[in-house]
Every structure is written in structure tokens, then in C-alpha cells.
Amino acid sequence: EVQIEVNQLTKLFRQGERAAVNGISFTLHKGDILALLGPSGCGKTTTLRMIAGFEQPDSGQILLQGQDVTRLSPQARKIGFVFQDYALFPHMTIAQNVAFAMRHLAKRERPAKTRYWLELMGLQGLENRYPNELSGGQQQRVALARTLAAEPDLVLLDEPFSNLDASLRETTRNEMRALFKRSGTTVILVTHDQAEALTFADQVGVMNAGRLEQLDTPQHVYQYPSNAFVARFLGHTNLLYGDADNGLVKTALGDLQIEPGVVGQVRLSLRPEDLHLSPAPTCDAAARVISREFRGHDYFYTLEQDGVQYCVIAPSHHCFDVGSWVNINVLRGGSVLPH
Ligand code: ADP
């Protein structure tokens, strides 16, 4: 069941300048979680604000359950929006904040429903507190309870975890994903944090300068980026060049297997964990360790071979000294990027 369809959504804030959002299209089914991931200024918030109705697109279409809502007011769309700063009513208690979202229900139904949402968010006992008497994480959950209490068809989250400290961010993110999955809520999350997008979403849309560069599962955008921007934005990568023929490509790190049918000059993206290091008996055809960073469960190495730098992530139980010679072995073939 298609929940939302966005067609060629475009927004120009100033005539003659580059579009803030440039022809974005995607479709989400009920219960899907999409993360729009990209650097600051790439148009994520503007995309969300157009979907919510706070901003009018210059062109394009937004369909909610098949109905064209592009020109409807925010109130006429059944969309919930959780802002970065939560936007709770400071003069209302937690219970009043949540009950406020239930104006569509009969008065007598509201107390029980309020209890339901607060309990689901682990906020029982805090009903009579005011927002400023809660921690950031608790306020975050109140904001979410209030949004879900309105029973929206779609929930929009704009960098919702950025005000939480690192440890709370991870648990809140996991709890929230589980909650959305349990309730079958359709969600669009906006973030500049690749780890957040990869762990939270079923689909990741990577944005760059107003465009959607790639829309795929987390595994695919990471392992099979469709271009160098996506490859780099999702983490460290090694870009290798070589001549392809018959399912093999000759590179500086040896002959690598790729999908058959690709012929000629190609560029490959290889993740640092797809490379493996072994001690080199001599410095012939070997790589030199330039730097080594200890990261707890692994080491992050920078190496140089024939004037080219490589990055490799290796388990911390075996380590190579800076200045030593190693062989770089490819564990996995990598993915071909278009030129
Ligand atoms: P993101 O959320 O990815 O950081 P935004 O959607 O906020 O990006 O912004 C995209 C681009 O649109 C930026 O260049 C920003 O300066 C511009 N922009 C956003 N809102 C407005 C506005 N109200 N008026 C003019 N320009 C805007």
C-alpha cells in the first residue's frame, strides 16, 4: 500500500540561483522508514517542509495515499512533524502536551490514550512535570508521543537525535525504530549522520546539492554506491582505477573480480574493511604504513604504495608499526562507479 509519493519536487528560493531542492522523487509504502542523508545545506529540511506543507514547491507533486496534497495547508495533511528543538508547549504539563494532540478524539477518551502514549515512550510518572523539568532525551520522547498521539499517516523527523549525547542517542534511536516498526508507522528521517541513516532506515536517500543521488537499502548505498560522492559520504573509501575485461579489472592492488560485461577504464570503490594487511618479506611491490590510529576494536591505517594512498581497517589483535612494509590484499572486489 503506497503511503506517499513524491514526484519531481523542486524549490527555488531565489530566481536564477541553484534550486535548494531539485527534482526529488520517491515512493514509500506503509511502514517504510526512509532516511534522507546529506551534508548541511543539501536541501533535506526544505524537502521535509514541503512535504509537511510549510513551504510551497515551485514544481512537483506530493501524493498522500493517492490524494494530491501539494497545495493543501499543513493542517489538511495527516502528517506529524518532530522538530529539532522539540517545540513543546512550556506552560503545559507533559500530559497536557500529549493530550493537546488528541483534539480529534472525544474528551472522555483522551486520558486513557494519553497514558497509553506516555507509557509506550517510557514516560509514566512524569505526567505532571513541565518540559523544562525533563532531560533532553525525555523531552524528545514527549515530542514524539505528542506527534504519534495525533495518529498521523506519516511522521517527519528533522535531525531528531542531534541534541542528545552520544550514548542516549544510540538507545533512543534503537527504541524509536522498534516502536515505529511495531506500530507500522511510515517515517521520513532527515540526518547528516551516516551511521544514523544506516542503522535507522530501511531505505537511504543520499542527497547532494538539492538532488537525490541514490536511493537504496543501507547495505546497497554503502557497498554499491552509484558515484564517488555517495561512496565518500557514507564513509572512508579507496577509489581504484583499472582496465576491465571479461569480469576482471587490472588495478594497482592486483586483478580484481567485477560483474562481467564491464569493459574499458573503470573506477572502483573499495571500503577500508574490504582490504587485508599481511607482513611483506621485502619492500618490493609492498605498501608502507604511513599512520596508524587505535580505535578500540580496530586500527585505522593509512598506507602508501607507488605514490597512491590507501586506508585499511584491521582488527586490533595484530598490528603493524608505522614505517613497516606490508602487502595489501583485497578481500572483496568492490563496486564499479560510473565516470
Ligand atoms: P539542509 O536541511 O540539508 O541543511 P536546507 O533545506 O535547510 O538544507 O537548505 C537548502 C538550501 O536552501 C540552503 O542553501 C539554504 O541556504 C537555502 N534555504 C533554506 N531555507 C531558505 C529560506 N527560507 N530562504 C532562502 N533560502 C533558504
Ligand code: MG
Ligand atoms: Mg536541515
